[in-house]
Amino acid sequence: MTYISMYYYFLVLAVLIIYYLFPIKHRWIALLVGNIGFYFLFYKTGWWIFGITIIISFFAGIALQGFEGKTRKLILILALLAIIAPWFLSKNFNFILKIAQKDPIQWITPLGISFYTLQLISYLVDVYNKKIAPQRNIAHFVLYASFFPQLIQGPIPRYEQLQNQLITGNKFEEKNIVKGFCYIIWGFFLKLMIADKAAVVVDTVFGNYPAYSGGFIWLASILYSVQLYADFLACTTLAQGVSKMFGIEIIDNFARPYFATSVKDFWRRWHISLSSWLKDYIYIPLGGNRKGIIRKYIYLAITFLVSGIWHGAGYKFLVWGGIHAFYQIAGDITHNKREELYEFLNVSAESRKKKILKQIGTFMLINWAWIIFRADSLRLGIKMIKHMFTEFNPWIFWNNQIFTLGLEWKEMMILLFSIVLLWKVGLYHEKGLSISDSIMKQRLVIRWSVYMIAIIGIMVFGTYGFGFNAQDFIYGGF
Numbered sequence: 001m002t003y004i005s006m007y008y009y010f011l012v013l014a015v016l017i018i019y020y021l022f023p024i025k026h027r028w029i030a031l032l033v034g035n036i037g038f039y040f041l042f043y044k045t046g047w048w049i050f051g052i053t054i055i056i057s058f059f060a061g062i063a064l065q066g067f068e069g070k071t072r073k074l075i076l077i078l079a080l081l082a083i084i085a086p087w088f089l090s091k092n093f094n095f096i097l098k099i100a101q102k103d104p105i106q107w108i109t110p111l112g113i114s115f116y117t118l119q120l121i122s123y124l125v126d127v128y129n130k131k132i133a134p135q136r137n138i139a140h141f142v143l144y145a146s147f148f149p150q151l152i153q154g155p156i157p158r159y160e161q162l163q164n165q166l167i168t169g170n171k172f173e174e175k176n177i178v179k180g181f182c183y184i185i186w187g188f189f190l191k192l193m194i195a196d197k198a199a200v201v202v203d204t205v206f207g208n209y210p211a212y213s214g215g216f217i218w219l220a221s222i223l224y225s226v227q228l229y230a231d232f233l234a235c236t237t238l239a240q241g242v243s244k245m246f247g248i249e250i251i252d253n254f255a256r257p258y259f260a261t262s263v264k265d266f267w268r269r270w271h272i273s274l275s276s277w278l279k280d281y282i283y284i285p286l287g288g289n290r291k292g293i294i295r296k297y298i299y300l301a302i303t304f305l306v307s308g309i310w311h312g313a314g315y316k317f318l319v320w321g322g323i324h325a326f327y328q329i330a331g332d333i334t335h336n337k338r339e340e341l342y343e344f345l346n347v348s349a350e351s352r353k354k355k356i357l358k359q360i361g362t363f364m365l366i367n368w369a370w371i372i373f374r375a376d377s378l379r380l381g382i383k384m385i386k387h388m389f390t391e392f393n394p395w396i397f398w399n400n401q402i403f404t405l406g407l408e409w410k411e412m413m414i415l416l417f418s419i420v421l422l423w424k425v426g427l428y429h430e431k432g433l434s435i436s437d438s439i440m441k442q443r444l445v446i447r448w449s450v451y452m453i454a455i456i457g458i459m460v461f462g463t464y465g466f467g468f469n470a471q472d473f474i475y476g477g478f
Contacts, residue, residue: 003152003187003235003238003239004187004188004191004192004238007041007042008042011034011037011038011041012034012242012245014034015030015031015033015034015037016245016246018030018033018034019031019034019246020172022169023169024168024169024170024171025169026169027169027170028140028143028166028167028168028169031143031147031166031246032139032142032143034148035142035143035146035147035148035151036146038148038151039111039146039148039151043110043111045108045109045110045111046108046109046110046111046113047110049086049108049110049113050110050111050113050116050146053082053083053086053116053117053120054120054141054142054145054146055138056079056082056083057079057083057120057123057124057141057145058135058138058141058142060075060076060078060079060124061123061124061127061134061135061141062134062136063075064076064124064127064128064134065127065133065134072128073128076124076125076128079124080121080124083117083120083121083124084117084121086110086113086117087113087114087117089107090107090108090109090110090113091109091113091114091312091313092309092313093105093107094107094313095313095314111151111152112151112152112153114310115150115151115152115153115154115156116145116146116151118156118274118277118310119145119156119157120145121281122156122158122159122277122280122281123144123145123159125281126158126159126160131160132159132160135159135163140163140166140167143166143167144157144159144162144163144166147162147166147243149238149239149240149242149243149250150236150239150243150250152235153232153235153236153239154236154239154253154271154273154274155236155239155250155251155252155253155272155273156273156274156277157250157251157273161251162248162250165247165248165249166248170246170247170248171247173247175440176244176245176246176247177245178440178447179241179244179436179440180240180241180242180243180244180245181241181245181451182241182435182436182439182440182451183237183238183240183241183244183436184237184238184241184242185451185454185455185458186237186241186435186436187233187234187235187237187238187241188234188238188458188462189234189418189454189458189462190230190231190233190234190237190422191230191231191234191235192458192462193414193415193418193458193461193462194226194227194230194415194418194419194422195227195230195231195234196462197407197411197414197415197418198223198224198226198227198230198415199227199231200405200406200407201219201220201223201402201405201406201407202220202223202224202227202374203406204220204405204406205217205219205220205405206220206224206374206375206376206384209375209380209383209384209387212387213387213388213390213391213393214387214388214390214391214392214393214394214396215393215394215396215397216393216396216401216402216405217371217384217385217387217388218388219397219402219405220405221367221368221370221371221374221384221388222367224370224371224374225258225363225366225367225370226419226422228370228374229254229257229258230422232253232254232271233253233254236250236252236253236254240252251272251273252272253271253272253273254269254270254271254272255268255269255272256269256426256429256430257269257270258359258363258366258426259359259426259430260359260362260363260366261355261358261359261362262331262358262362263324263327263328263331263362263365263366264328264331264332265362266362266366267324267328274307274310278303278306278307279303282302282303282306283299283300283303286299286302286303287299297329297332300325300328300329301322301325301329303325304321304322304324304325304328305318305321305322305325306321307321307324308320308321308322309321311373314377314378315377315378316372316373316375316377316378316381317373319372319378320369320372320373323368323369323372324369327365327369342354368385371384371385372385414461
């Protein structure tokens with residue numbers, strides 16, 4: 001089951017009805033039942049591992065408040081090891097066995113383990129640093145750790161951001177239902193009109209790369225960059241939409257990352273909850289930029305290597321993380337020289353031309369790194385990048401060869417239209433404006449006309465309309 005399953009929305013509807021029928025002070029119980037129902041109805045495997053890590057985190061948080069000194073530090077270390085162990089074993093240990101030429105082990109992998117592991121780590125570290133007080137009601141803590149709309153793919157919530165919203169209960173407000181509905185429509189658009197369509201071309205080329213080179217790889221890599229963004233944004237948008245219906249605000253996880261003017265800027269905009277987690281719990285505790293420039297770069301490299309390991313096991317993920325570290329370090333070192341070059345070329349500091357050049361350059365750097373990320377192995381990823389430049393075949397874009405990659409010309413045009421619409425919406429949001437707020441300000445007949453046109457358009461022209469089965473969300477595999 002995914003967040004675009006009909007059965008999922010039956011569950012959401014049932015929990016919504018129960019939630020608003022309950023007295024406000026008891027509405028958190030409906031959410032807790034929804035969390036448990038979500039896990040047991042659709043993802044029965046590994047629930048006991050999830051439950052054990054929650055219990056360990058709960059009691060360790062209380063113990064951290066009751067002890068001081070070395071005992072307190074030992075409690076934190078042991079609790080963190082216990083929480084990290086299931087994630088490490090299920091996600092990375094087989095890679096170690098492969099290096100040692102041993103047979104892999106069939107590990108049980110709980111749903112959302114990569115996300116809730118970071119969530120529980122942040123909770124315990126914040127309690128240890130006395131940033132928050134530990135939760136002493138285990139039911140309230142289970143509610144926080146297992147909030148079902150964001151359990152699979154985030155955003156990764158901090159305790160202080162989410163806990164009070166879950167416990168206090170919210171009054172029924174029509175605007176929350178309608179705005180949540182808008183988010184859900186947009187999430188379906190991103191998933192079915194962009195991500196799943198782009199995936200057809202991406203999978204064709206990446207799945208048989210020796211048959212493709214030059215322009216084919218350029219097209220597939222760019223579409224993968226778009227696919228990954230639309231897919232992940234779709235999931236977090238759906239999470240925001242469902243949460244909004246309960247009156248609960250979830251942080252934005254993306255801020256138009258492909259409008260970034262540097263790789264550093266990209267990581268301020270991409271997977272914001274993970275980026276901020278890495279900064280707060282890896283980079284700053286290591287020393288951040290407080291111990292000189294050389295150590296700053298070392299800590300930055302370590303942080304991105306951790307990011308690579310979190311995303312998956314294998315050399316390609318380590319190299320992907322290392323590439324981003326290199327990008328940022330090289331960008332920092334060469335900043336002044338690059339600014340001098342712009343000045344020499346008579347490109348003014350605040351000009352639109354300079355911004356566009358920096359955005360294009362940043363996107364290409366990110367795009368090449370995504371090829372390593374997506375390829376079946378590091379070796380194949382490097383070969384694909386090489387083959388982008390060893391054959392010049394631009395004619396494929398006008399001799400119909402691109403229509404042999406799985407999408408007919410009508411579907412390709414729909415995909416192109418949808419990407420342009422995503423870009424236009426991004427430009428609108430870059431100005432600090434909101435599409436959903438703008439629609440909600442219109443008269444009732446206009447609002448619902450827009451909603452119905454969007455729903456019908458997605459049903460007719462989206463993935464389901466062309467007979468494909470919607471793919472699982474990409475980040476659900478991490």
